[in-house]
Amino acid sequence: MDTILDALMLSNPNVRYVVFGSVLLGCAAAVVGAFTVLRKRSLVGDAVAHSVLPGVCGAFLVTQTKHPLALLIGAFISGWLSLVVIDFITRKTRVKEDSAIGIVLSVFFGAGILMLTAIQQTGSAAQSGLDKFLFGKAASMLLDDVMIFGGVAALLIAIVALFFKEFFLLSFDRDFARVIGLRVPLLDLLLSTMTVLAVVVGIQAVGVVLMAALLITPAAAARYWTERLGIMVVLAGLFGMMAGVTGAYISTAAPSMPTGPWIVVVTSVVFLLSVLFAPRRGVVAQAVRYKRNRTQITDENILKALYQMGESASEFTTVHSTEEIHGHRRMQLLTLQQGLARLRRQGYVEHHHRGWCLTSEGIERGKRVARLHRLWEVYLSRHLHLAPDHVHDSAESIEHILTPELEEQLASELNYPEVDPHNSPIPYRKKAKQKPETGTRNA
Amino acid sequence: MIIHVENPALEIHNLTVSYHRKPVLWDIDLTVPQGTLAGIIGPNGAGKSTLIKSVMGLLPADSGYAQMFGEPLDRVRRRVSYVPQRESVDWDFPASALDVALMGRYARLGLFRRPRAADREMAMDCLKKVGMDGFAARQISQLSGGQQQRVFLARALAQDADLYLMDEPFAGIDAATEAAVIQLLTEMKQAGKTVIVVHHDLQSAADYFDWIVLLNMRLVASGPTDQIFTQELLERAYGGRLNVLSQVGELLQKQQFPARERKG
Amino acid sequence: MDAFWIILTGSLVAISCGTLGCYLVLRKMAMVGDAISHAVLPGIVLAFLFSGSRDPFTMLLGAGAVGLLSTFLIETIHRRGQLQEDASIGVVFTFLFAVGVILISMYAGQVDLDQDCVLYGEIAYVPLDLLYTKSGASLGPRTVWILGGVLLAVIALVSFAYKELAATTFDSQFAAAIGISTTLWHYALMGAVSLTTVASFESVGAVLVVAFLVIPPATAFLLTDKLPVMLGLSAVVGILSAAGGYALAVAIDGSIAGAMAVVGGAEFALALLFSPRYGIPARIKRKTHEELPSVS
Ligand SMILES: Nc1ncnc2c1ncn2[C@@H]1O[C@H](COP(=O)(O)OP(=O)(O)OP(=O)(O)O)[C@@H](O)[C@H]1O
Numbered sequence A: 001m002d003t004i005l006d007a008l009m010l011s012n013p014n015v016r017y018v019v020f021g022s023v024l025l026g027c028a029a030a031v032v033g034a035f036t037v038l039r040k041r042s043l044v045g046d047a048v049a050h051s052v053l054p055g056v057c058g059a060f061l062v063t064q065t066k067h068p069l070a071l072l073i074g075a076f077i078s079g080w081l082s083l084v085v086i087d088f089i090t091r092k093t094r095v096k097e098d099s100a101i102g103i104v105l106s107v108f109f110g111a112g113i114l115m116l117t118a119i120q121q122t123g124s125a126a127q128s129g130l131d132k133f134l135f136g137k138a139a140s141m142l143l144d145d146v147m148i149f150g151g152v153a154a155l156l157i158a159i160v161a162l163f164f165k166e167f168f169l170l171s172f173d174r175d176f177a178r179v180i181g182l183r184v185p186l187l188d189l190l191l192s193t194m195t196v197l198a199v200v201v202g203i204q205a206v207g208v209v210l211m212a213a214l215l216i217t218p219a220a221a222a223r224y225w226t227e228r229l230g231i232m233v234v235l236a237g238l239f240g241m242m243a244g245v246t247g248a249y250i251s252t253a254a255p256s257m258p259t260g261p262w263i264v265v266v267t268s269v270v271f272l273l274s275v276l277f278a279p280r281r282g283v284v285a286q287a288v289r290y291k292r293n294r295t296q297i298t299d300e301n302i303l304k305a306l307y308q309m310g311e312s313a314s315e316f317t318t319v320h321s322t323e324e325i326h327g328h329r330r331m332q333l334l335t336l337q338q339g340l341a342r343l344r345r346q347g348y349v350e351h352h353h354r355g356w357c358l359t360s361e362g363i364e365r366g367k368r369v370a371r372l373h374r375l376w377e378v379y380l381s382r383h384l385h386l387a388p389d390h391v392h393d394s395a396e397s398i399e400h401i402l403t404p405e406l407e408e409q410l411a412s413e414l415n416y417p418e419v420d421p422h423n424s425p426i427p428y429r430k431k432a433k434q435k436p437e438t439g440t441r442n443a
Numbered sequence B: 001m002i003i004h005v006e007n008p009a010l011e012i013h014n015l016t017v018s019y020h021r022k023p024v025l026w027d028i029d030l031t032v033p034q035g036t037l038a039g040i041i042g043p044n045g046a047g048k049s050t051l052i053k054s055v056m057g058l059l060p061a062d063s064g065y066a067q068m069f070g071e072p073l074d075r076v077r078r079r080v081s082y083v084p085q086r087e088s089v090d091w092d093f094p095a096s097a098l099d100v101a102l103m104g105r106y107a108r109l110g111l112f113r114r115p116r117a118a119d120r121e122m123a124m125d126c127l128k129k130v131g132m133d134g135f136a137a138r139q140i141s142q143l144s145g146g147q148q149q150r151v152f153l154a155r156a157l158a159q160d161a162d163l164y165l166m167d168e169p170f171a172g173i174d175a176a177t178e179a180a181v182i183q184l185l186t187e188m189k190q191a192g193k194t195v196i197v198v199h200h201d202l203q204s205a206a207d208y209f210d211w212i213v214l215l216n217m218r219l220v221a222s223g224p225t226d227q228i229f230t231q232e233l234l235e236r237a238y239g240g241r242l243n244v245l246s247q248v249g250e251l252l253q254k255q256q257f258p259a260r261e262r263k264g
Numbered sequence C: 001m002d003a004f005w006i007i008l009t010g011s012l013v014a015i016s017c018g019t020l021g022c023y024l025v026l027r028k029m030a031m032v033g034d035a036i037s038h039a040v041l042p043g044i045v046l047a048f049l050f051s052g053s054r055d056p057f058t059m060l061l062g063a064g065a066v067g068l069l070s071t072f073l074i075e076t077i078h079r080r081g082q083l084q085e086d087a088s089i090g091v092v093f094t095f096l097f098a099v100g101v102i103l104i105s106m107y108a109g110q111v112d113l114d115q116d117c118v119l120y121g122e123i124a125y126v127p128l129d130l131l132y133t134k135s136g137a138s139l140g141p142r143t144v145w146i147l148g149g150v151l152l153a154v155i156a157l158v159s160f161a162y163k164e165l166a167a168t169t170f171d172s173q174f175a176a177a178i179g180i181s182t183t184l185w186h187y188a189l190m191g192a193v194s195l196t197t198v199a200s201f202e203s204v205g206a207v208l209v210v211a212f213l214v215i216p217p218a219t220a221f222l223l224t225d226k227l228p229v230m231l232g233l234s235a236v237v238g239i240l241s242a243a244g245g246y247a248l249a250v251a252i253d254g255s256i257a258g259a260m261a262v263v264g265g266a267e268f269a270l271a272l273l274f275s276p277r278y279g280i281p282a283r284i285k286r287k288t289h290e291e292l293p294s295v296s
């Protein structure tokens, strides 16, 4: 990492501009891209990216220079035109949006390729280098380019910051935005313009072919980390900056490598890591939650079994062998043994030479599960009119999930029933407290 | 009030269906007798479409199952016909009314087999039954909503099934068409077929159906119309959701908890 | 003679892609086609590296599998990862395509492809790679034979499974309800698109594959109301863009694939203007004259 920084920061003042510029480009593209994604226009972004190519070539043909301002204007015009055409086809014909995107993308890009190859045939002096727009090459940016493209990028970021609230409403709930008096068409126009501009500056780093990734992938990755739009946009911007640095590094350190693809791969790795490790939505977090749920179900089922066995003997502290418990509650023997060991560590059961018995905490918890089970059965039979022989399965699951608040709400809504549909008594906590529990401690 | 019958056309047993872990139907348990014209009724979002999709095996169930004529769907697929909501397809598809009706015959043709002349004739007959024979060659996007609905009906008729499940066949059609369709459904019932229809309009429900299923996330009532169509039961079905049930559903989704414990 | 082979190659690609494209367009999956056409690249490169040759079977199977994998990834990220579908498409295909381009630049010596050619192909070189009989008589370009085989396979699929594809495309719920497996036919279609893409890739590149997958079907869709006619028209439109594109490319001395896409676009524009029923002037006229068709 040090060597990367060395290479980037120290070797050459020119490189510093490139890095600075690339970071801005990546950030702007990702931030604007976040709104593109939220408005379900990701692939339109892809089409716009491909469509700037004929603009770039056209600008070159007209001015015969590669002046950044000329290219920017050319790209902007053809990018915008592509948006208009997609919109026109979608609204005015029976051709659907996906096809309209595909048509515009391939025709504009085909035209760009045609112009590019035709220019190359003429062998005009400055032509070499236009094809860097295909796959991007940050390092070939001159100070002029950095100033202009970086300036546009900074402007885009500033506009997002300024209009954040409006854009938020627009992507979240258009109708509401309209109702509260936002100029929705105007904002749409602004966002579309910004998308085109983001593409135009972004292609300096990634090239037109893979520009879509710079719009979409950081936002998609950010989506996994948060439900809040503000944080998502900031995160996307950060990921975009990373992409920018990567691009600058690759294109300085390994000039023969295509820059755009490496940026895309790095961003995709960020995406993959997000899919795997993001809290809550990540694959790992989900697996952990799944495991935790399974464990909780096992534990509570064992406690409930012990509680029910005690219930029928009116004696909760009797020692039961593992086989006895297994006979009462079918589960895999290994799962049961592991569960008992875990419950013992947690202080819910005690191990004696002939088996297991509940501690007072264990009794409370087992009782709660039994109570929730039976309350839910009552609920199902009263409100869903289920026959008594149909209520058990659902209760087997719901008993593990009800919160204390829901429990209270459920009980009071049912008016504290005495028994469940199978006539088993419902053990409330209050009653339990009335009964002295001294005997349980020293069994 | 839930009335069960012997030897039903459709039996649903303890069916729970979820989207993304959140149950939208809880433990539905009902039977519909053969030879009836039955209505499934409930407010928007009650889970009516979900119920018949799940019955047709288009959505997986968390628990429970459905049987037709005492058999699982796969054994009696040919005897069962499903009419989706009209909005579920893109009517710009390049096909004529006859092409769509002909799709009803596909169920009887094996893999790779082409429809024969007899199938075309049958499809044409079905278009005639719904009064659409004049439009057989019309592109389907150039039909009105009611006409499209009738083409869907013709397709169902072409299946020549014994049990029909229809999702809102009366949505967006005019009164005259509705009367014609209900006439047709009544005739089918009289021919011994069972027709189950998702319906929105309470006003007409009592006249149309002889069996009614009231639904709102859970089964509110199921039975003969005269017993089910009471103020009290209707209020219960339309009187909003059960608060606790909704909250538990959200909790299941938030915790990614299975609505049914897995066996084993 | 070269012109003939080039136009023939373009036409073969156009017919295969256009035929499958009709179903993609009707299923609103045009951009999945776009994704596949980019995503097969790493598969092609890897097939090159592993087999060390242009053996068509390794190529078709290896890269075709990667194409199928990409649709599977898109679906998995969309459904299980709960990412909206358009973003899922964008993430997957850019990643795979990027990997492909990197592989090419890393193994430039061993892989007979270059970065630009993956975009717009080398159709001009098609007539150079000929097949010969044992006695030495020329059988025509190798690519033409491969593409011809693929076209036959596509036609076989579409004609044998006509009703299955039509039913699952028009109304997948109904199809599933009568026991036609939507998953099976979805993957059959995607598999066919992958194969076709791989076979076409070398000669026409990713962009023209997309162009031929989408433009001829969309043009045909503006011209007819019958699926079989749409399939046929899309082939005609495709052949016309292949021939017209070649002429244009020769005239201005530019990329043949790019020119074919541009001519395809022009044909679409013509259909947009002059289609008797779905063209824009026709639509406007209809709206002002008779409003919507009257109810029942
Ligand atoms: N694909 C889906 N993903 C998530 N939730 C869904 C999905 N489809 C339906 N739902 C939810 O499931 C519930 C039941 O939906 P369903 O379409 O079955 O209702 P319905 O009774 O048919 O309503 P309507 O009368 O509006 O047709 C609703 O709350 C709906 O929001």
Ligand SMILES: [Mg+2]
Pocket (backbone or CB within 6 Å): B048, B049, B050, B085, B167
């Ligand atoms: Mg519905």
